[in-house]
Amino acid sequence: xxxxxxxxxxxxxxxxxxxxxxxxxxxxxxxxxxxxxxxxxxxxxxxxxxxxxxxxxxxxxxxxxxxxxxxxxxxxxxxxxxxxxxxxxxxxxxxxxxxxxxxxxxxxxxxxxxxxxxxxxxxxxxxxxxxxxxxxxxxxxxxxxxxxxxxxxxxxxxxxxxxxxxxxxxxxxxxxxxxxxxxxxxxxxxxxxxxxxxxxxxxxxxxxxxxxxxxxxxxx
Numbered sequence: 464x465x466x467x468x469x470x471x472x473x474x475x476x477x478x479x480x481x482x483x484x485x486x487x488x489x490x491x492x493x494x495x496x497x498x499x500x501x502x503x504x505x506x507x508x509x510x511x512x513x514x515x516x517x518x519x520x521x522x523x524x525x526x527x528x529x530x531x532x533x534x535x536x537x538x539x540x541x542x543x544x545x546x547x548x549x550x551x552x553x554x555x556x557x558x559x560x561x562x563x564x565x566x567x568x569x570x571x572x573x574x575x576x577x578x579x580x581x582x583x584x585x586x587x588x589x590x591x592x593x594x595x596x597x598x599x600x601x602x603x604x605x606x607x608x609x610x611x612x613x614x615x616x617x618x619x620x621x622x623x624x625x626x627x628x629x630x631x632x633x634x635x636x637x638x639x640x641x642x643x644x645x646x647x648x649x650x651x652x653x654x655x656x657x658x659x660x661x662x663x664x665x666x667x668x669x670x671x672x673x674x675x676x677x678x679x680x681x682x683x
Contacts, residue, residue, distance in 0.1 A: 478536060478538055478561065480536070482549075484552055496508075498516070499517065506639040549619050553620060554622075570592040641654075656683070661676040
């Protein structure tokens, strides 16, 4: 028995879009900001004139407190509250556009120890791991609203990301994905399949304004 086919992973709440020491109303407000972000999700920030850096979670508190960075992307309300980030940021912007859910926290087992286990113990481990992943996701989701209120009580301004930023971010991100996938066949196939799914979902369930797929995506 191997781990293939058992890749359950918790589906957690969306990440906070950004926690910031500065107010953000339009894309122009990003010019000159120092932001902890990485990957494709940071490309729109660079287009708007922000400087990106990568820091581990444990360094974000002090880096923000000292002014090394002005804003950062990290995790959800519960995780960020436990790190104390609300103590060093005034503005908390929420939107699922950059990270609609967190996942990928798979159980890790040393290969030699795993292979030495009898099949019945492997099955027991996988069953317990899957159950805990589901329960973990539930606990994190249930903690979102109460923790957001704690941050408000502390004095943080918790608010939805302004629509102007949200829609501009979506457009830049889509352009970046198209350009990045142009010479990467596997990524291109995945991207087009995702866009085809988005069209079908919007036709049947509808999406928020920033997520409505353009008509040209129907080609996929």
